[in-house]
Amino acid sequence: xxxxxxxxxxxxxxxxxxxxxxxxxxxxKHPTGEPVADEMEELEKMEEQLxxxxxxFSRDEKGIHLWDYxxxxxxKDACGMLRRVPDTRSSKLTSYKKVIDGLVFPGPRKIxxxxxxxxxxxxxxxxxxxxxxxxxxxxxxxxxxAGSYLxxxxxxxxxKLEPLVIEWLDYGALRGLGQWRNSGAGRFEYExxxxxxxxxxxxKKKV
Numbered sequence: 001x002x003x004x005x006x007x008x009x010x011x012x013x014x015x016x017x018x019x020x021x022x023x024x025x026x027x028x029k030h031p032t033g034e035p036v037a038d039e040m041e042e043l044e045k046m047e048e049q050l051x052x053x054x055x056x057f058s059r060d061e062k063g064i065h066l067w068d069y070x071x072x073x074x075x076k077d078a079c080g081m082l083r084r085v086p087d088t089r090s091s092k093l094t095s096y097k098k099v100i101d102g103l104v105f106p107g108p109r110k111i112x113x114x115x116x117x118x119x120x121x122x123x124x125x126x127x128x129x130x131x132x133x134x135x136x137x138x139x140x141x142x143x144x145x146a147g148s149y150l151x152x153x154x155x156x157x158x159x160k161l162e163p164l165v166i167e168w169l170d171y172g173a174l175r176g177l178g179q180w181r182n183s184g185a186g187r188f189e190y191e192x193x194x195x196x197x198x199x200x201x202x203x204k205k206k207v
Contacts, residue, residue, distance in 0.1 A: 001154040002194040009187040012179040013057035013142040054140040064113050071106035071152055074177050078168035089164050105155040115148035
C-alpha cells in the first residue's frame, strides 16, 4: 500500500529538545537499544536547535521528517483504542502490538514532511497532579501547518491485515499523529496512491 497523509490540523515535532534526552529516547525505540548512525548524525547537526526548542522535528539536508516507528506507533495507538469499539476489525485482533511489530512495516525509514510555508513554534500549558497539588509547566514545540503531507509505503506481510490498516488510517481523522493529539493536533485525511483514478471514484460513490 502507498498512502498520502494530508494534515487537517498542525503537527507537532516530538524530538526532545535536549541532546542526551533525545539520544536516550531514540535508543529506546531501536531494536538493539542503540541509535543507528544516521539518527545520531542528525542529532549532532541539530545541536543548536536542540538547545533552543523543547521538541522539534528530525531534519537533514533534504528536509524535516518523521521516522518509520512513529507511524507504527500511531497504528498501535489507533488499534488499542478501536479495540474498545464493538464490531470494529480491531476489536477482533488479539496480541495486536506483536502483530503490528512483526507484520506491518511503514516506510521508508525517513518519511519526509512536504509542508506549506515555514515551520513555527507553539507553546501550551501542561498540567499534572502531584503530591504537592496541581503543577503547570509550559511546553514549546515546533509545528508544521495543516495542508502539509507525508507519503508512506505500508507493507503488510499478511494481506488480511490491509483492511485493519485502512481502519486505523480512517481513525486519523479523529485522533492524529504526534504530541497533543487529544486536542486534535496531527489529525489527517489520506488518499491511496497505489490505486487507479477509476478505483478511487468507484469507492467514493459507494461511500
